[in-house]
Amino acid sequence: MPAPKKNGLQTVWFQNPPVIISTATIVGSKEGQGPLGHTFDKVVEDNYYGEDTWEKAERRMLKEVMQNAIQRANLQPQNIDCLLAGDLLNQIISANFVARDLGIPFLGLYGACSTMYEGLALGAMLIDGGFADYVLVGVSSHNSTAERQYRYPTEQGVQRPLYASWTVTGAAAAVLARQGNGPVITHATIGKVVDLGQNDPMNMGAAMAPAAADTMARHLMDTQRQPAYYDLFITGDLGTYGRELALKLMQQKGYDISDRFSDCGILIYSPEQDAHAGGSGCACAGVVTCGYLIQEIKAGRLKRILGVATGALLSLCSYQQGETIPGIAHAVVIEGR
Amino acid sequence: MAEVKDSQPLEIQKREYQKMVQEVQPRPTVGRNVFWAFVVGGLICVLGQLLLNFFQGRGLPLTEAGAATSTVLVFLAALLTGLGVYDEIAKFAGAGSIVPITGFANSMVAPAMEYRGEGLVLGVGARLFTVAGPVLVFGIVTAWLVALLYYFFR
Numbered sequence: 366m367p368a369p370k371k372n373g374l375q376t377v378w379f380q381n382p383p384v385i386i387s388t389a390t391i392v393g394s395k396e397g398q399g400p401l402g403h404t405f406d407k408v409v410e411d412n413y414y415g416e417d418t419w420e421k422a423e424r425r426m427l428k429e430v431m432q433n434a435i436q437r438a439n440l441q442p443q444n445i446d447c448l449l450a451g452d453l454l455n456q457i458i459s460a461n462f463v464a465r466d467l468g469i470p471f472l473g474l475y476g477a478c479s480t481m482y483e484g485l486a487l488g489a490m491l492i493d494g495g496f497a498d499y500v501l502v503g504v505s506s507h508n509s510t511a512e513r514q515y516r517y518p519t520e521q522g523v524q525r526p527l528y529a530s531w532t533v534t535g536a537a538a539a540v541l542a543r544q545g546n547g548p549v550i551t552h553a554t555i556g557k558v559v560d561l562g563q564n565d566p567m568n569m570g571a572a573m574a575p576a577a578a579d580t581m582a583r584h585l586m587d588t589q590r591q592p593a594y595y596d597l598f599i600t601g602d603l604g605t606y607g608r609e610l611a612l613k614l615m616q617q618k619g620y621d622i623s624d625r626f627s628d629c630g631i632l633i634y635s636p637e638q639d640a641h642a643g644g645s646g647c648a649c650a651g652v653v654t655c656g657y658l659i660q661e662i663k664a665g666r667l668k669r670i671l672g673v674a675t676g677a678l679l680s681l682c683s684y685q686q687g688e689t690i691p692g693i694a695h696a697v698v699i700e701g702r
Numbered sequence: 703m704a705e706v707k708d709s710q711p712l713e714i715q716k717r718e719y720q721k722m723v724q725e726v727q728p729r730p731t732v733g734r735n736v737f738w739a740f741v742v743g744g745l746i747c748v749l750g751q752l753l754l755n756f757f758q759g760r761g762l763p764l765t766e767a768g769a770a771t772s773t774v775l776v777f778l779a780a781l782l783t784g785l786g787v788y789d790e791i792a793k794f795a796g797a798g799s800i801v802p803i804t805g806f807a808n809s810m811v812a813p814a815m816e817y818r819g820e821g822l823v824l825g826v827g828a829r830l831f832t833v834a835g836p837v838l839v840f841g842i843v844t845a846w847l848v849a850l851l852y853y854f855f856r
Binding site: 417418420517518521522524525527561571606610613614617639 | 720
């Protein structure tokens with residue numbers, strides 16, 4: 366007998382769709398100045414957030430959003446059955462150290478910039494599977510911690526190519542519950558790792574676009590839905606050029622989503638902000654989903670969206686050893702209720 | 703237009719996708735980059751020449767005036783890096799601010815600042831040459847090869 370909640374090859378559906386009962390966001394000053402600035406709970410002007418290293422600043426942001434999300438749900442940390450969190454730093458130290466402070470049973474995730482949706486998908490499965498009443502999902506990234514891990518020291522004078530993206534400084538958290546008020550998660554499509562041979566770590570959009578298109582097309586096939594079923598397809602951090610590539614790949618798979626396809630990385634900065642292709646990082650899909658998108662759904666301006674967070678699964682080591690950049694994308698259907 | 707079909711063998715998909723990426727990717731603004739690299743790099747050299755003339759005018763012989771000039775330029779670049787200005791200049795100056803000696807100073811001060819959090823010995827000490835190291839290694843190797851050629855063929 367096939368798994369009862371599996372739909373097609375990669376999609377699961379939820380019998381009692383888990384509810385996103387609260388969210389919280391925090392961003393850095395560049396994100397605060399962007400077009401979505403007003404949708405975030407808090408804008409931190411100090412890159413160090415009062416700490417002595419950027420890593421600690423990132424951790425503090427992550428801890429704060431998690432505490433805020435728990436508080437807004439009128440819960441205590443001990444009510445949360447499971448914490449699913451991740452970030453971009455080696456050994457996901459931001460998530461590990463915040464989990465140490467919060468004392469919630471913890472499963473660390475790494476899906477690069479797709480981690481928020483990996484967490485939402487897994488959290489919804491835990492809840493609908495009957496393993497949890499409340500799941501807390503959280504992610505963070507910080508421009509300066511990511512830059513120094515993946516690229517150059519921050520004060521190094523380099524010219525970034527026009528297709529490069531800018532790692533978002535911020536953190537986002539959401540509490541999923543078995544019941545309550547808020548948007549619900551009805552389906553999730555777990556992505557496959559797709560690698561079409563891109564090897565430029567500055568061009569993450571091109572590396573991830575095939576994975577995004579693969580997951581989106583697979584979701585539509587698995588659910589036998591047409592693109593018009595959704596108000597919006599929104600990827601995590603493909604950026605301007607990655608979005609264009611994903612759009613073309615979708616067209617070649619027989620789906621035209623051009624009138625309803627956006628990207629968190631494109632929305633978060635305005636072109637004048639010199640972010641080039643757009644935002645990236647775990648927090649990019651995180652803060653845009655937990656801020657802007659959830660607000661739009663609650664306000665009824667969006668009814669049903671397919672969020673597709675994208676991740677580039679490279680490390681400095683794999684890149685330096687000449688490996689290409691594998692991409693991944695996880696999709697989650699969020700509906701207003 | 704490049705066509706990437708799931709039914710194609712992976713190697714062909716990769717090749718077609720690479721074509722598609724080339725079509726979509728923005729062209730680098732070579733003209734503008736070259737212009738600003740010339741202007742900023744040129745200005746740094748002009749500053750160097752002025753300093754050299756100044757030190758010579760104050761009575762230093764050429765080699766020592768050169769050393770003093772380098773010292774001042776390195777100091778200025780380090781100061782601007784510390785103030786967070788050098789990377790802003792480099793953003794549009796590109797090679798113009800990387801190639802002169804000031805770029806070398808920047809490439810040492812930037813990691814020094816970056817890894818201060820990991821301590822003086824294993825942080826700053828160990829990482830100081832992460833960017834400048836390859837420049838030194840291959841600079842010295844090249845000098846050695848040229849010297850060897852000179853020795854045999856002069």
